Amino acid sequence: MGGAMGESDKTPRRSAKKARCAIYTRKSSEEGLEQAFNSLDAQREACAAFILSQKHEGWTVLPTLYDDGGFSGGTMERPALKRLIADIEAGQIDVVVVYKVDRLTRALSDFAKLVEVFDRRGVSFVSITQQFNTTTSMGRLTLNVLLSFAQFRAGSHRRTHPRQDRRLQEKGHVDGRHAATGL
DSSP: OOHHHHHHHHSOOOOOOOEEEEEEEEESSOTTTTSSSOHHHHHHHHHHHHHHHTGGGTEEEOSOOEEEETOOTTOSOOHHHHHHHHHHHTTOOSEEEESSHHHHOSOHHHHHHHHHHHHHHTOEEEETTTTEETTSHHHHHHHHHHHHHHHHHHHHHHTTSHHHHHHHHHTTEETTEEOOOOO
């Protein structure tokens, strides 16, 4: 048969480039981590399923676990994150996959540092529930906006603790602001 169908049959099929995918998971508290199937397992399972859906693109899951249970996203001082960065620097990872961006970090400045490492080593970043990809300028902009909200949420969450609220009230603050006087 001639025509377009025959022409496309002659075109060699493009093989997918291999992409070694590292899954990073994090949970702020240790609560529930002792369970047989916990939040870290759920995050990892969802990420692995996403990577499997990209098998036609050459994506494979690396066997190394990068799990930080009981560590805040507001700091880079996390053992699994340090191992992830070291493995990226060693050229062992092509794609970092997370369930949500805030699992990687809640601090915009830390995210900027991580993106710098990713860029330097040619590593892509994917958040499976938010469909973000750092290879485009729009993806980078969207991620920065999302992290700004995550940083805001983390800051407002700190203020909701009763002990801090009492201290603020004792100093004359209402909802974190000075009480209005002279009305």
